[in-house]
Amino acid sequence: MSEKNDDQFELTELFLVKADWDRTFTGTIKRERDEDGQPIVRGAVKVNGGMIYGMAENEKKLRKYLNQICIMKLDMGLHYNAGVFIEIVRTKYFLN
Numbered sequence: 778m779s780e781k782n783d784d785q786f787e788l789t790e791l792f793l794v795k796a797d798w799d800r801t802f803t804g805t806i807k808r809e810r811d812e813d814g815q816p817i818v819r820g821a822v823k824v825n826g827g828m829i830y831g832m833a834e835n836e837k838k839l840r841k842y843l844n845q846i847c848i849m850k851l852d853m854g855l856h857y858n859a860g861v862f863i864e865i866v867r868t869k870y871f872l873n
Contacts, residue, residue: 817833829847
């Protein structure tokens with residue numbers, strides 16, 4: 778006999794991303810496992826109307842990556858340049 782459990786919860790962890798102490802943003806992280814069974818942590822944070830996403834094998838590395846991307850977005854103009862596209866066989870490719 779199998780039981781059906783309709784009371785499932787989805788846990789969401791809040792996560793602080795900062796460029797410095799005056800510019801901090803709250804995001805969410807989710808813990809998962811990759812196809813090889815290794816733990817991974819995915820993070821998403823909204824910064825000035827845009828979203829920053831990251832993935833790492835642990836929370837410490839994810840924090841480092843998202844903090845660095847936050848600084849690049851706020852201070853170095855990440856996402857302000859539309860970039861360059863080329864077309865190969867009627868397919869557009871973005872060069873970054």
